[in-house]
Amino acid sequence: MILSNVETVPGKQITNFFGVVSGSTVRAKHIGRDIMASFKNIVGGELKGYTELITEAREDAIARMVQEAESLGANAVVNIRFSTSSVAQGAAELFAYGTAVTVE
């Protein structure tokens, strides 16, 4: 599966469009991480626990998007966009979407 966030796959030709595919995941941080992060919050700096959590969640969202594209018979997803939103206190939604295409 080729992924790109430009309209085409560089160096290849799009032969077929399948429409929008998306993947999303809602993650909550567990309490231990939350407590550690609130300590870190006092002195500032990177909250590594959250960075890892969000990276994992985003990979999950991408995987779901890829799965959807595969089920449509596509071999690439172009023009990928991401959005993150905190749906509730302590939970974040990671959303990835793009256009499934076949390229040659």
Add this chain to the structure above:
Amino acid sequence: MDPFVEMSVRLGIPLALLVVTYFIGTALERRHYASIRERESRWRNLPAITIRSIPSHWQVIECTLITGSVVISVDYFKRFLAGLRMIFGGRVKAYETLLDRARREALLRLKEDAVERGCQAVVNVRLETCRLANARKSQSIAGLEVLAFGTGVKLLNVP
């Protein structure tokens, strides 16, 4: 309790916290900036551009999605400064450096991811910022998340 003792405890703890976080926060920020500058000069020759189309003279072999993200938070002292700033208005420098650090760090991680995957350039770089809410104290933020993403390309002729 003696009212004098009570008051000094009430004032003393936040004041001590302000002083301590001022020193720790400043030291952490200085160290982070030093690391950012060092890595920025190391990856300077790797182009990460916001242009969508690939320059016509680049011969692309392969492309993949590249991401870099960071969650960063501001210290207690700076939050206090920003709170003061909200009264008078104007530039909130405390938050400006926070966002600056987060964006530059995210871009650096993007470049490091690109190098790891054997890409010589990244095109159509986009930056997205999201505020993460704190689970228990709803008014305060847990941190800021900055995501940098783009399309990494492997090139036949390295620019």
